[in-house]
Amino acid sequence: SITTTASPPPRSHLQPTAERFFIFYGLITLITQVAAGLGIMIGCAVPTPELAVTLAPVTFIPFMMVGGLFANKDRLDWFVWLEAVSPVAYAYESLCINEFDGLQFEYNQTIRLNVAAPDGGVASVMRNVTRRVDGDSVLDLMGMDGTVWFDATMLAVLYVIFRLLGLSFLYCRTIGSRQRKASGGGGSETSPLPAEKENGDVAVVNGGSDV
Helix, strand or coil, rough: HHHHHHHHHHHHHCCCCCCHHHHHHHHHHHHHHHHHHHHHHHHHHCCHHHHHHHHHHHHHHHHHHCCCCCCHHHHHHHHHHHHCCCHHHHHHHHHHHHHHHCCCCEEEEEEEEEEECCCCCCCEEEEEEEEEEHHHHHHHHHCCCCCCHHHHHHHHHHHHHHEEEEHHHHHHHHHHHHHHHHHHHHHHHHHHHHEEECCEEEEEECCCCCC
């Protein structure tokens, strides 16, 4: 909702500009739809809801492992193919670039300095220094070299792919179910009703009246 996405920037001291906020809100909306599409695809691919709930973590955890949440993206050279289809990787990178690009950090740090003492020795002095770090250095440290628009485009592509795959799985399951029902129904229509006739009496097995 708007309330949920509008409250974090002022409280977390993120970039408060209108452009960054609307990009953030659009990315959150797009990420939500991609996650819903992935869940729908899994639900349409399996026959029961219980199996879908079981397979969902098996699908999401690999995407999270290559998404940059547990390790920098430039350290996952062996899993580049999985990173290319991971919605978590594009979502995390786009949000980080939107917030860190052009951002400046200032913080105070207490350091120990060794200075010459009046008696010719060495004395330790504690001093407070102000250090400055820009957001681009943070992005380079995390191995993120993409752009917000490229990541948003890839999220939109994955959204369409997940929806189409879910529709394909649902169509295949529906056609298969209809074929099974048709083959089962045809066999039952041709089976005759069993009956026996002895001494003028007729015994109707499936119900009816005696003649």
